[in-house]
Amino acid sequence: GEKVEQHESTLSVREGDSAVINCTYTDTASSYFPWYKQEAGKSLHFVIDIRSNVDRKQSQRLTVLLDKKAKRFSLHITATQPEDSAIYFCAASTPGSFNKLTFGAGTRLAVCP
């Protein structure tokens, strides 16, 4: 089955700097790649996603890049703020899987003032 690996388990950046979180996946059929954020003591909420028909998607300070050949996708956060501090999870799913997401292990991002 699909495996999603999240390369950075922790990441610490200074406020205002950029942060990049990288994920790789194994199933070439995967076509949907969302990112979720979990703040301390809270549940997950959706931040951004990308589908395999594009290789880049931006939403305000967040950009997701997808490299299908390398089976790699990444989340870029620019101008980081303390409220960006959280655990970020990448995930992947294949068509016809009824939205069954396989999650990475999470990256704990700390934005220091």
Place this chain on the structure above:
Amino acid sequence: ETAVFQTPNYHVTQVGNEVSFNCKQTLGHDTMYWYKQDSKKLLKIMFSYNNKQLIVNETVPRRFSPQSSDKAHLNLRIKSVEPEDSAVYLCASSFDWGGFAETLYFGSGTRLTVL
């Protein structure tokens, strides 16, 4: 704004007991899910239901059984809990567009501790 409601928030119980967790969504979604998040924050899907029908059933011990009365409700029963069942159980929901992937909306979770 919360639209996926889980009860209880916490539950502490002894090995061998039965527990039930409830989940309700008010988003009008067709599909609901149970995910397990362990102490290392690893997330694994357990079940998903589409319009009251079970569509995904991962390799989960038989003591776990989901129950859906309608598309807005999905409960989880665990018969005879084991210590390894200690985790946070997250309920989620999404629209269903013919099996295409859609955004999941998560509840706040139920933290189960098995003594």
